[in-house]
Every structure is written in C-alpha cells, then in structure tokens.
Amino acid sequence: MVDPRVNVIEQRLKRITRIIAVSSGKGGVGKSMVATALALSLVKLGCKVGLFDLDFTSPSTHIILGVEGIQPKEEKGLVPPMVHGLEYMSLVYYSGNQATPLRGTDTSNALIELLAVTLWGDLDYLVIDMPPGIGDAVLDLLRLVPRVEFLIVTTSSLLAFETVKKLSSLLRELNVSILGVVENMKMNDSSDVKWRTEMLGLKFLMGIPYDPKIEVAIGDAAKLLETSFAQRVNLIAQRV
Amino acid sequence: MVDPRVNVIEQRLKRITRIIAVSSGKGGVGKSMVATALALSLVKLGCKVGLFDLDFTSPSTHIILGVEGIQPKEEKGLVPPMVHGLEYMSLVYYSGNQATPLRGTDTSNALIELLAVTLWGDLDYLVIDMPPGIGDAVLDLLRLVPRVEFLIVTTSSLLAFETVKKLSSLLRELNVSILGVVENMKMNDSSDVKWRTEMLGLKFLMGIPYDPKIEVAIGDAAKLLETSFAQRVNLIAQRV
Numbered sequence: 192m193v194d195p196r197v198n199v200i201e202q203r204l205k206r207i208t209r210i211i212a213v214s215s216g217k218g219g220v221g222k223s224m225v226a227t228a229l230a231l232s233l234v235k236l237g238c239k240v241g242l243f244d245l246d247f248t249s250p251s252t253h254i255i256l257g258v259e260g261i262q263p264k265e266e267k268g269l270v271p272p273m274v275h276g277l278e279y280m281s282l283v284y285y286s287g288n289q290a291t292p293l294r295g296t297d298t299s300n301a302l303i304e305l306l307a308v309t310l311w312g313d314l315d316y317l318v319i320d321m322p323p324g325i326g327d328a329v330l331d332l333l334r335l336v337p338r339v340e341f342l343i344v345t346t347s348s349l350l351a352f353e354t355v356k357k358l359s360s361l362l363r364e365l366n367v368s369i370l371g372v373v374e375n376m377k378m379n380d381s382s383d384v385k386w387r388t389e390m391l392g393l394k395f396l397m398g399i400p401y402d403p404k405i406e407v408a409i410g411d412a413a414k415l416l417e418t419s420f421a422q423r424v425n426l427i428a429q430r431v
Numbered sequence: 432m433v434d435p436r437v438n439v440i441e442q443r444l445k446r447i448t449r450i451i452a453v454s455s456g457k458g459g460v461g462k463s464m465v466a467t468a469l470a471l472s473l474v475k476l477g478c479k480v481g482l483f484d485l486d487f488t489s490p491s492t493h494i495i496l497g498v499e500g501i502q503p504k505e506e507k508g509l510v511p512p513m514v515h516g517l518e519y520m521s522l523v524y525y526s527g528n529q530a531t532p533l534r535g536t537d538t539s540n541a542l543i544e545l546l547a548v549t550l551w552g553d554l555d556y557l558v559i560d561m562p563p564g565i566g567d568a569v570l571d572l573l574r575l576v577p578r579v580e581f582l583i584v585t586t587s588s589l590l591a592f593e594t595v596k597k598l599s600s601l602l603r604e605l606n607v608s609i610l611g612v613v614e615n616m617k618m619n620d621s622s623d624v625k626w627r628t629e630m631l632g633l634k635f636l637m638g639i640p641y642d643p644k645i646e647v648a649i650g651d652a653a654k655l656l657e658t659s660f661a662q663r664v665n666l667i668a669q670r671v
Contacts, residue, residue: 216489218488219460248457249590249594323488326488348649350494406587406589406618
C-alpha cells in the first residue's frame with residue numbers, strides 16, 4: 192500500500208525553490224554548526240529560509256540557536272516558528288528531548304510524519320540538518336524528496352574522509368546531486384582533503400579553520416554570526 | 432520464535448571475563464581511537480584482549496590499526512586474526528568496505544550473526560567499538576549481552592555532552608553498568624565536563640588533551656602507543 196502521506200509531502204514542499212541537505216559521513220564534524228550558520232547566512236543575504244533539523248541521532252540546532260520554549264503552531268498542520276529570521280522546525284518537537292530510542296522504522300515514520308505535517312511558507316532555501324551517514328531515514332528522505340541537493344561536511348581527519356567516500360559513492364548510485372565538500376575544523380594548512388575531494392570528482396567548496404570561539408557562541412545566534420567560522424560559511428552561502 | 436543464534440551467543444562469550452563497550456552519544460568524539468588504544472594498552476598490561484568493531488556507522492579501527500589483507504579463518508565459525516597482540520574482529524569483514532546502506536533490521540542481523548559466529552579465545556577483556564548513540568544495533572546488543580559495561584567518550588563540547596545525558600539516562604533505564612566518562616580532545620583546562628559528569632552521578636574517568644600527533648599515527652599501532660593520547664588511555668586501562 193502506498194503511504195497516503197507521500198503525495199502530501201510533495202504538496203508541502205512545492206513552494207520551496209531549493210532543498211539543501213547538510214550531511215556528513217560520520218558525526219562530530221560540525222555538520223549542525225555548518226547547517227545552522229548556512230541558514231542564518233542565507234537569511235542575511237536576503238533569502239527566505241527554513242531550517243529543518245532531521246538529525247535524530249543528536250539534534251543540536253535548537254541548542255545552537257538557543258531556541259527554548261518555542262513551539263510550532265497547529266493549523267491543519269504544523270507552522271514552524273520564526274527564529275532569528277528563519278522558519279525553524281526540528282525533530283525534537285516531535286520526539287521531545289527525551290532519551291527515547293527510536294527503532295529504525297519509528298525513525299522513518301517520525302521523519303515522514305514531520306515532512307507531511309510541516310507547513311513551510313514560500314522559501315528560497317530549505318536547509319536540512321541530516322543524520323550522519325546513510326541510514327533508513329536518509330534513504331526514506333531520498334525516496335520522498337528526490338530533488339534534495341547534498342552538501343557534505345568533513346574534518347581534516349583521514350577517518351572522517353573515509354566516510355565521505357562511502358557517502359558520496361552511495362549518493363551517486365542513487366543519482367543524488369552533490370553540491371560539494373566542506374572541510375571543517377581545519378587544524379593545518381594541508382590541502383590533502385581538497386585534493387582527495389577532487390580525486391573523487393567532487394567540488395571542494397571551502398576549508399574552515401578550527402575556531403575556538405564557536406563553543407562559546409552556542410545558544411547565541413548573533414554571536415555565532417560574528418565568528419570567523421560564520422564568515423567562511425557566508426562565502427559558501429554566496430556560492431550555493 | 433526465538434532466534435536460535437541467541438543461545439549460541441551466550442556460549443560464544445562465556446570464556447570472556449569482561450566486556451567493555453566503548454560508546455558515545457554522538458560520532459566524531461574519538462570513540463574508535465579510545466577503543467583501539469584501550470585494547471592495545473590492556474595487551475601491554477599483560478591481558479588477553481579482543482577488539483570487536485561493531486560501529487557500522489563508520490568502522491574505523493581497521494584503519495587505525497593498519498589492518499589490511501587479513502581475514503578471519505573459518506573453522507566452524509570465524510576465528511579472529513591476531514593483530515598487534517589482540518584478537519581482532521570487525522563488521523567490515525562482514526559487510527566489506529562498500530557503501531552498502533544497511534536497513535535497521537539488516538544491521539541487527541549482521542550484528543547478531545557476527546556475535547554468533549565469532550570464536551573468541553579465553554579473553555580477560557573484549558573491547559567493543561560501538562556505534563554512537565542508541566539505535567537498533569545497540570538495543571540488540573544489550574538484549575543479547577546484558578553484562579556489557581559501558582565506557583562513554585565525549586569531547587568538551589556542550590553539544591557532545593547533551594548526547595551523553597541522553598545516552599546515560601537510557602543505559603540506566605536499561606540497567607546497564609556504566610564505568611564512567613572520558614573527556615577526549617580537551618582544548619582547555621576547564622573542569623566543566625568533569626563537573627557535569629559528576630552531576631549526572633557518573634564517574635569522570637579521564638580528561639585527554641587534544642593531541643595533533645594522533646592523526647599521523649593512524650595506521651601505525653606502534654606510533655599510536657607512543658603518543659601522549661595513548662599514555663592517558665593507558666591510565667584508564669589500569670583503572671577499569
């Protein structure tokens with residue numbers, strides 16, 4: 192049986208020009224930071240932007256943005272609250288912030304449900320903070336929203352880049368568009384990741400040096416935008 | 432129907448004194464590095480040790496150890512090869528290093544299969560490199576191997592520690608033993624994570640400063656053991 196929500200999802204997303212999924216091969220590379228800063232940067236550039244946190248493995252954007260006590264409104268669906276100029280929606284509204292382990296099927300259901308009930312406005316960009324890697328939820332998203340474009344975040348570490356290889360080869364198999372690779376938390380001047388990225392036939396979008404000020408900017412969007420990290424992400428926003 | 436492999440698993444693990452699962456709330460905190468260095472340190476202390484990589488999200492220990500071209504032997508089960516003095520087994524032997532996305536059920540099946548077919552010797556310690564967070568595979572492991580003890584790795588980041596809260600509260604609900612928390616890649620002298628850990632009623636095992644030499648030691652176990660990182664992990668090995 193076809194899930195009746197699938198057609199609804201297409202309707203829900205049709206007023207959004209571009210959908211950018213910020214992803215990574217593994218966790219801990221700063222994916223949520225990049226996704227949040229990218230969404231905020233696009234707002235600053237005058238775009239209409241939504242930020243959608245679908246990283247059920249460790250939802251973080253609400254902590255980065257300092258969103259507390261704000262809930263979506265129910266109006267024949269969920270209307271995302273406006274947060275720092277962007278329409279904001281997160282899986283934490285669905286699951287709460289509890290330690291509930293979701294089995295694979297439950298995660299997919301939660302994701303499909305959220306895609307089906309969220310009422311985005313007219314958006315130039317919807318930035319999605321994806322779970323790392325490729326699991327059930329990602330496969331479902333790709334099935335339901337094939338036009339999504341991936342931006343892959345890695346660090347300089349060989350271990351992180353190994354997972355980029357897998358992720359990108361799988362995305363290609365699935366005919367998903369890949370905008371390019373961002374090297375985050377760069378600790379040195381090596382162009383190793385750039386070279387490896389280009390060897391994979393992918394675009395190297397940006398190297399972002401490690402910025403210790405990031406940690407103290409967590410929860411404060413204005414402070415985040417002042418960091419050198421955000422300035423680098425702003426350059427990405429101008430290019431995507 | 433009860434999976435017939437469940438009884439087999441109990442048999443397979445009964446010659447192992449202690450099973451330590453190195454886990455984290457989110458990826459990218461250096462969990463695989465800690466697990467590998469911990470296993471190598473226990474070998475140096477004269478223990479019989481196994482290392483079991485069950486992190487299907489981003490299997491890394493084979494890269495850290497520089498294991499190439501070595502396969503387990505088939506003898507009414509899989510006999511783990513000896514690598515740098517430890518019995519070594521990884522999901523990559525099962526799935527290969529391909530970009531195959533496993534659905535939740537497949538992951539659980541692969542994990543159960545590996546637990547059932549691996550023929551460990553008499554071990555003092557089996558160190559397991561777990562997938563980050565709590566997903567299907569972790570729930571299955573806890574169901575099949577309830578005596579496993581967890582060692583939780585985090586970084587100094589607030590975002591990582593948020594996920595420690597969830598992980599530890601869930602492990603407690605499931606009556607799983609928690610050895611304590613390791614703060615890895617420490618960038619400053621703050622005792623914030625130590626304090627937060629103790630507020631959760633958990634033991635703070637060790638802070639490990641960020642060590643840039645780690646990256647160049649990837650693939651070289653001897654070099655890894657010479658780093659200041661490994662010296663700190665060695666202190667953990669003496670305490671667990």
